Amino acid sequence: MLDPYTPGVGTPDLHIDHYDIDLDYRIGPNRLAGRARLTGRVLTDTTSIVLDLTGMRVTKASVNGRKVRFTARGKKLRLTTEPLARNQPVRIDIAYAGNPQPAIGTWGDIGWEELEDGVLVAGQPIGASTWFPCNDHPSNKAKFRITVLTESEYTVVSNGELTDKVRKAGRTAWTYQSTTPLATYLATVQIGRYRQGPIAVPVGAAPSPVPLGLFAGQHWHTAALRLPVQHTMMNVFVDLFGPYPFDRYDVVVTDEELEIPLESQPLSVLGPNHLGPEWESERLIAHELAHQWFGNSLTPRTWSDIWLNEGFACYAEWLWSEASGRMSAHDWAVAWYESLAVSPQDIILGDPGGPGMFDDRVYKRGALCLHALRVSLGDTVFFEGVREWTTRHRHGNVDTADLIACFSKVAGRDMAEVVDPWLFGAALPQLPHQQV
Secondary structure, three states, X not given: XXXXXXXXXXXXXXXXXXXXXXXXXXXXXOEEEEEEEEEEEEOOXXXXXXXXXXXXXXXXXXXXXXXXXXXXXXXXXXXXXEEEOOOOEEEEEEEEEEOOOOEEEOOEEEEEEEEOOEEXXXXXXXXHHHOOOEOOOOOOOEEEEEEEEXXXXXXXXXXXXXXXXXXXXXXXXXXXXEEEEEOHHHOOEEEEOOEEEEOOOOOOOOOOOOOEXXXXXXXXXXXXXXXXXXXXXXXXXXXXXXXXXXXXXXXXEOOOOOOOOEEOOOEEEEOHHHOOOXXXXXXXXXHHHHOOOEOOOEEEOOHXXXXXXXXXXXXXXXXXXXXXXXXXXXXXXXXXXXXXXXXXXXXXXXXXXXXXXXXXHHHHHHHHHHHHHHHHHOHHHHXXXXXXXXXXXXXXXXXXXXXXXXXXXXXXXXXXXXXXXXXXXXXXXXXXXXXX
């Protein structure tokens, strides 16, 4: 088993380096025909390759150019191969089709989801297999090329850079390429009647160091009014966290309301209900942007370290509040500490368990842990540590031990004594009250 938080998903016996995916999608009948070419290597001597694939029917499969027998059971696709030696390169080619649906389970509906007029893909944590065969675990980051052929009235958004757009007989093929590795849960396809354009720079504000783009339909004007704040937000986060890790940042605004926003790489997906003028909407915009550093560039090695994503993204909300002249991060920390102090204290931040990994207490306790570290180190050393963290592990996989080692090196002393009580005890530690 690769990860006890997602049993039966992913495999430790295979590493995929590149996904080359061609999709032919018809919106009306929700019909998907796909071909996926995966290149990588096996990590053990074997006569089979196991991939994650949910709800799709495989029609053909080959490994290293030879047709192979395959069986599909539940969410697993097994390819029977000739003997393969450990670290032997493999080229896997799979044709498949079906009516894609989200996977329903512990964390709700995850994966490929039909909207009233289009598609939304939200893959975290195990939804990638609803639309392509994969090794669906964050420890196996890979490069991607994704082509989607669909009706020409629709715009397709996916990971990386749009490298080709070809129209034929009322349908258009959109090709996106991500040369920066990404986790399968961040792979995405968004389809809608979207207009596309740059996000304007507010008067008197410095522009973002990378292009900021918007895809929106019915709510274009509201989004164009609300999202320019991201230019200043991006500059604040670059100062605090280090260079932005990708070449651009886009936001997709769906026509339908969404329960929560979604991060992908290098884009986020908001509903129109996340575009209000109130703090609740702006903090979510900050949260999703921060995930480009924390979660997307620096991806947890296992799901037990989800706090490294959500703790940093939540703390980024408080930092944006502070930088934009609202409540200080310390005041947010005090307020949330008081709230958590009267909540059940039965969750371990450093190992919250699969069903509990998206519990809001993981987000808030993670942010409090980082604030305690900031108070202990002072601003100069703390933010030096954050920038060292994002630079040292850029586009890699990380765990909690890596974080402690990084901050200990920058601080010149062992920081485990500060963070361990927050990470490995159920009871809330004392919150430092020193104003920073």
